[in-house]
Amino acid sequence: MSDAARDLQAQAAKLDGEDELSAKRAEFALDDTVYLDGNSLGALPAHVPERVADVITRQWGSLRIRSWDESGWWTAPERIGDRIAPLVGAAPGQIVVGDSTSVNVFKALVAAVRIARGTGEGHPEGGRDEIVVDATTFPTDGYIAQSAARLTGCRLVPVAPADVPGVLGERTAAVLLNHADYRTGRLHDLPGLTAAVHAAGALAVWDLCHTAGALPVGLDEHGVDLAVGCTYKYLNGGPGAPAYLYVRRELQDRFDSPLPGWNSHAEPFGMRPEFEAADGALRGRVGTPDILSMLALEAALDVWDGVTVDAVRAKSLALTDFFLRCVEAYVPEGLVEPVTPRAHAERGSQVALRCEGAGDVMKRLIEQGVVGDYRAPDVLRFGFTPLYVSFADAERAARVLARTLG
Amino acid sequence: MSDAARDLQAQAAKLDGEDELSAKRAEFALDDTVYLDGNSLGALPAHVPERVADVITRQWGSLRIRSWDESGWWTAPERIGDRIAPLVGAAPGQIVVGDSTSVNVFKALVAAVRIARGTGEGHPEGGRDEIVVDATTFPTDGYIAQSAARLTGCRLVPVAPADVPGVLGERTAAVLLNHADYRTGRLHDLPGLTAAVHAAGALAVWDLCHTAGALPVGLDEHGVDLAVGCTYKYLNGGPGAPAYLYVRRELQDRFDSPLPGWNSHAEPFGMRPEFEAADGALRGRVGTPDILSMLALEAALDVWDGVTVDAVRAKSLALTDFFLRCVEAYVPEGLVEPVTPRAHAERGSQVALRCEGAGDVMKRLIEQGVVGDYRAPDVLRFGFTPLYVSFADAERAARVLARTLG
Structure with missing residues (x-):
């Protein structure tokens, strides 16, 4: 493992440890997939099947x-x-x-x-x-x-x-x-x-x-x-x-x-x-x-219940900042280009990366357990749902992306 | 029990025995309620919960x-x-x-x-x-x-x-x-x-x-x-x-x-x-x-599966005919007035009866396990779903109606 990876993984662990929303993840039916497509279809809250x-x-x-x-x-x-x-x-x-x-x-x-x-x-x-x-x-x-x-x-x-x-x-x-x-x-x-x-x-x-x-x-x-x-x-x-x-x-x-x-x-x-x-x-x-x-x-x-939208927003920005930092650290320059604004005031809760062959790249990411989506013609889309996405997820997604493009 | 009731119950039993759709009732989640409101909300098919x-x-x-x-x-x-x-x-x-x-x-x-x-x-x-x-x-x-x-x-x-x-x-x-x-x-x-x-x-x-x-x-x-x-x-x-x-x-x-x-x-x-x-x-x-x-x-x-709409229609007409016959036999003249046409070509799959105080009457029917509905200002509505309503249901509904009005 590279020094960069060791460092970013340590940071992810620290951020997850300090995350006031971290307990929310257990309320969802999630496996070890890195699910970054909640901006298309949110994950299943675990209690919904019984209620329905x-x-x-x-x-x-x-x-x-x-x-x-x-x-x-x-x-x-x-x-x-x-x-x-x-x-x-x-x-x-x-x-x-x-x-x-x-x-x-x-x-x-x-x-x-x-x-x-x-x-x-x-x-x-x-x-x-x-x-x-x-x-x-x-x-x-x-x-x-x-x-x-x-x-x-x-x-x-x-x-x-x-x-x-x-x-x-x-x-x-x-x-x-x-x-x-x-x-x-x-x-x-x-x-x-x-x-x-x-x-x-x-x-x-x-x-x-x-x-x-x-x-x-x-x-x-x-x-x-x-x-x-x-x-x-x-x-x-x-x-x-x-x-x-x-x-x-x-x-x-x-x-x-x-x-x-x-x-x-x-x-x-x-x-x-x-x-x-x-x-x-x-x-x-x-x-x-x-x-x-x-x-x-x-x-x-x-x-x-018990969640404020302000806390969600704070985590969302921290997650997308951290993901962008991991992408910069792991992915060789020129292979992807962020099209999501860096300025917090102009950023939603997703990161879009322009990338050659984005459709194929996304397929290979999904095969490796990192689920985002592809929007024509050349955009990889990663959505960050603060209720269940962790900083470790963000780090892993960037690492798998780098390996896939490398 | 009156002769009329004995006779109509025997007829119901005979008609149910000859009914080619009678096995379908078991495919629904039904209790002993006479459910004549399937023209508002159809009953639950028993396999639906597992599929959902x-x-x-x-x-x-x-x-x-x-x-x-x-x-x-x-x-x-x-x-x-x-x-x-x-x-x-x-x-x-x-x-x-x-x-x-x-x-x-x-x-x-x-x-x-x-x-x-x-x-x-x-x-x-x-x-x-x-x-x-x-x-x-x-x-x-x-x-x-x-x-x-x-x-x-x-x-x-x-x-x-x-x-x-x-x-x-x-x-x-x-x-x-x-x-x-x-x-x-x-x-x-x-x-x-x-x-x-x-x-x-x-x-x-x-x-x-x-x-x-x-x-x-x-x-x-x-x-x-x-x-x-x-x-x-x-x-x-x-x-x-x-x-x-x-x-x-x-x-x-x-x-x-x-x-x-x-x-x-x-x-x-x-x-x-x-x-x-x-x-x-x-x-x-x-x-x-x-x-x-x-x-x-x-x-x-x-x-x-395996049901023809023609069979459904034949049973629907037989059911509504039979219900009207039971109502005539049981309910003293003048208390209800059918507003659904007698002619088969002009009849859907429900029987509507005009009745004084229809709203209250329907409440009392429901308390006795006969579920139809009420439509303002004076209509008792009984829907007949041939897949799960039996002739015995029709007879019982008319009998309970007569008792309620009597």
Whole structure:
């Protein structure tokens, strides 16, 4: 073993020893794999199987239809929304869980355009006809934004996040941004961009898929208007677990959903032909909630008991710093190029490395028990979930990477 | 015991003895409850808990991200769609599973309007500007239809199904109908109404929530254009299990979804900024599929092995006939009034009885182990799922009802 390796392994051991979150790892079903793909699919919290078995066998199997009331199925979307709220800096009553991220982006954008057009004397219906969208975003956001624009008579304006302030104006209705770039891991300036959007009289819609559960978001503090996110990455809700929608309290009575299903009715069991929207965040609900997945997510959220997002963020930055240091020490210069920013303020919870033949390299890493993922055309992506990734994992990942490239 | 009761119980025993589906009941987790609410939430197929445990513990817990390929997660929406297809009379490749019924109604109606407007020389964009909707439908369909109309510049025309032919014309873009009325159990004339809609140059969209798995639908045979349905009633997929969308093969290349998420892209992992729709039914997909609920549904569909929908329909009619006979024999005249049609061609798989104080009556029935449900303002609803409801159940339900009202 080289001196560098001996030194870094000692440092990893020391950092793990001082890690206040280290005990959390035992709450997950993990083997000796170095799992750095929690930014794609979070690991299984160990108590989830038993909880889901109870939902299926007792709640569905024995209580059957009674569980809509007796097992709290009916209120799950808002109850679980309130569990997610503190993780994204939201007071209760502003988040509902349900549907996919894509569907929630659609609700949020159409509703945002409607609010922007209806607000204030100076902005008559039709006065604002542009939706600005992050051109570097995960593609689904752009596709859905295009559809929302088409259906509301808007023009889509795709720009890089840094260029957003330059395109804002009195025609801007809504701006859809990703909090972190899914490919590079770059963290965007949510407070600053939100303020710029507001200064132009438009609404800011944020996609939190790559940040919720990994770093503080501060939705209420920064006056974000609407937000969406998935729950299967850093929130460990399970494959395709339902997404969520945040609607800032002050906007809820103007939230006019394009998907006004019976679950968002003021009186869902009144079975009335006329639609009358429920009060509050419930307006974001649509159809019958998907109970098995929703209650698996609810169980998964128990791992957050006693954890602060600030502690998670501190460990995330320490982990990604340390990983970058190990990569520098182990991997010969020129073989990989970090595309994730060094500056903490600009870094999410992943490290992306540009690398020749990245697809093949990732396959070989996975064969050796280091699981990240590959994003076309040339990016190795390593996600760091502070609840279960250790500094020793980071060191091993860099070491295996160096051996694979060497 | 009265002679009537002795006679009806003997008949029930005989009918159960001759029932070719009687062995199916053992495949469900049922106790001695008479469960007549399978038209709201289907009972648990007994093998589902073990299958879901495997999905969670092995597929998610151990294989983690690899399961998207290795456990067939990615292709689940179309694979499970093909499992549902024979139950609704559809050839493979026309159904995808995912999202709620409400969300699928939205996709279907907006896409139908776009197809109707784009078809033929005589129908330029904007030429067809009416969506006709069943005024007696389950409310969510009407709410969503109103939203689809608003976003596509259409007018909503709510009429009773029988009056649909009278309002069709060259302005009609799409017609949304329920195959069976959720309240009365009346079965609507799918072949005749579809033909009438087509004669007017419009598209027919059917909601199959209350018929799929209970009777033959014949989507392909009758040329239905688009259809949606839930999977948690007669398909026993579990609470809030994902819904499905049928797009007739001939229309698939013109199916222009208002929810074009990355899962409906021709190359989902290409991560390209421009949307290019996938071929075929995949266009109905939106975001990341909800795997736990989806694979619970897939497991639940195993109970259909070796069952024909014709056999199910024959038993359903025999059960509802027999139940009505028992009600007539046991319940003093004037206390309940069947609102479900007597004619087989007009009957779904439920019996609705109008009854004073129906809400309280249903509570007392449930206390006595006869579970149906109540629909405001005055309807007792009893659903008959031929896979697990017996003739003895029907007799007992009527007997307990008579005792409760007596």
